Amino acid sequence: MAGNWKMFKTPAETKDFFAKFLPLVEKSGHADIAICPPFIDVPAAVEAAQGSRVGVGAQNCYWQNKEGAFTGEVTPAMLKAAGCTYVIIGHSERRQYFGETDETVLKRTKAALEARLIPIVCVGEMLAERESGRTNEVLSTQFNGGIAALSAEEFAKIVVAYEPVWAIGTGKVATPEIAEDAHKVLRGLAEAAFGKAAADAVRILYGGSVKPDNVTGLMAQPDIDGALVGGAALKAEDFAGVVNF
Numbered sequence: 001m002a003g004n005w006k007m008f009k010t011p012a013e014t015k016d017f018f019a020k021f022l023p024l025v026e027k028s029g030h031a032d033i034a035i036c037p038p039f040i041d042v043p044a045a046v047e048a049a050q051g052s053r054v055g056v057g058a059q060n061c062y063w064q065n066k067e068g069a070f071t072g073e074v075t076p077a078m079l080k081a082a083g084c085t086y087v088i089i090g091h092s093e094r095r096q097y098f099g100e101t102d103e104t105v106l107k108r109t110k111a112a113l114e115a116r117l118i119p120i121v122c123v124g125e126m127l128a129e130r131e132s133g134r135t136n137e138v139l140s141t142q143f144n145g146g147i148a149a150l151s152a153e154e155f156a157k158i159v160v161a162y163e164p165v166w167a168i169g170t171g172k173v174a175t176p177e178i179a180e181d182a183h184k185v186l187r188g189l190a191e192a193a194f195g196k197a198a199a200d201a202v203r204i205l206y207g208g209s210v211k212p213d214n215v216t217g218l219m220a221q222p223d224i225d226g227a228l229v230g231g232a233a234l235k236a237e238d239f240a241g242v243v244n245f
Contacts, residue, residue, distance in 0.1 A: 003233025057086025
């Protein structure tokens, strides 16, 4: 269960969140829990989460670990040194607004793995693509271009997140059946690329307006292994409600 805070919260607000959130998930041993705040909040989150079962992740990283003259970028190795365990890669907002491509997703994923981070690699279709019946084609293109070139050993260390772009921050949510269909397609792509055992083992998260009142139906689907939560992850009680579905 991963929370993506996007561009919200100051370090002080981060500390307040963890003070409220940690007691609510103290006994929640059924799932790995991650919070992915903005870069500026990572130190506060790492400090606040110390000794708990909650991991901290970043929302993006540079595509190599070599330091250099790349103003505004952060290497995966820096994130690891700051205390991160996870990093989100290829989020739809990075693709839509900042020029992320399947090629750069693959490069960032490899760099994150090199730094011993767990990449949460995102794929998903736009509304127009779904309405034109191209969902499976888009997922195949993104998977094959951004994930399939990993080695079997590398693939075993990543998490995949399916985010239908039309359901992110819109209040719309894919029905459990729609989400399951996409997850099944992704698991099939994983099996074709890496074999059945790897496909069965990979965790595929659903992201798209997940809330406490719809998470149970989503989690009941056989191929949905967890959630990548946006808006509902900003309030301690709401995200705890998702985690403790």
